[in-house]
Amino acid sequence: MSFRVRPANPDDFDAIYEMAKLTGGGFTNLPADKGTLVSKLAKSEDAFDKVEEVQGNDCYIFVLEDPAARVIRGTCQVFGQVGVTQAFYSYHLSTLTQWSPELGKTFRNQMLTLTTDLEGSSEVGGLFLHPAMRAGGLGLLLARSRYLFIRQHRERFGDRLLAELRGVMDQAGNSPFWDALAGRFFDMSFPEADAFNAVNGTHFIAELMPKSPIYVSLLPDAARAVMGQPHPTGRAALRMLEGEGFAFDRYIDIFDGGPTVVSRTDQVRTVREAVAEKVVEVGDGGSMKMLLATGRLKSFRACLGEVRRIDNEGLALSADTAALLEVREGDTVLAVSR
Structure with a gap:
């Protein structure tokens, strides 16, 4: 992408x-x-x-x-x-419930309150x-x-x-x-x-x-x-x-x-599921797609990237994904499943 x-x-x-x-x-x-x-x-x-x-x-x-x-x-x-x-x-939007003993009925009225x-x-x-x-x-x-x-x-x-x-x-x-x-x-x-x-x-x-x-x-x-x-x-x-x-x-x-x-x-x-991952390889990202982000403030970048997990070391990114994020091997990205 x-x-x-x-x-x-x-x-x-x-x-x-x-x-x-x-x-x-x-x-x-x-x-x-x-x-x-x-x-x-x-x-x-x-x-x-x-x-x-x-x-x-x-x-x-x-x-x-x-x-x-x-x-x-x-x-x-x-x-x-x-x-x-x-x-x-x-x-x-709330509900006001009122009971009338004389009529033997319950009245429920919705109300809008600023x-x-x-x-x-x-x-x-x-x-x-x-x-x-x-x-x-x-x-x-x-x-x-x-x-x-x-x-x-x-x-x-x-x-x-x-x-x-x-x-x-x-x-x-x-x-x-x-x-x-x-x-x-x-x-x-x-x-x-x-x-x-x-x-x-x-x-x-x-x-x-x-x-x-x-x-x-x-x-x-x-x-x-x-x-x-x-x-x-x-x-x-x-x-x-x-x-x-x-x-x-x-x-x-x-x-x-x-x-x-x-x-x-x-x-x-x-917010809850995103985790920090190390970029351990750039080249062949594999077929898995993840939402990725890196950088702070004006350097922030995010994309849907092609990634491949390498054991417990981190992620391999496709060259295109790394270029979109402006990251290299050794950098850290936030990653969350699509």
Whole structure:
């Protein structure tokens, strides 16, 4: 495989901007706004340059590249901590059970409560793979490379990791959940609000939303049907997250109703199972494929590599794999089964 994941740099702007224009909206972390993307790349540069191995309000942006062809076909992000400079709001879906002796009936009502429960968590997000490349395991590489980076820099991330998935919307970009709830309090459509949030952040609108619990039964059927459901294009991403150990804990996005899934950071499969291996040979990698990573901060590289185990000494890598990772015999790589 000729693709690898590496930290983004300002020279990647054009490729990232072109991918942002392909998202179709709803990707708050990847807006098709040049000024915002320039600022995000600058913030990412600062994060990779940071010397202190401590958790902070950092954003790390990565790209999926074919270095030989000099093309970029994907991107993803990791956030060190949410809710630091702006409150991180979610709706939590709960059940209120009430018993009426006079009627002899039990009534169960679902409620949406505005909460900042997830404040202080780290987040994985902003994952986008070019439509022409959605085959061959590249999405898996892009997604799981983030967990290897977290493993390499564990002190920079919290004990809880979350991922927000885009909610359901129609072909015009309208969200049934927004139209039924938040849209009733603001004079803007969901596409307008989405564009505003991508550039200015969610804080302004979130602060003006009603703080009282919302009875789900008061919402129209169209809104109730999409609560906690990912956009159809995000179902594969949800399956990958669930395979890593993330679970839906009844938190949903306050704008489009998409699901938020969470996991203890150290229990994420790739974080938990990755082990350090010595590169003892470069040449014939064999037929076994593993997810590999090496390097720290701006030197971080990850790829799906061809490897062969040599007794208890370490791994033999194919020449192509070693070139993608920029490693030689005697170096160490993080390795985890595919």
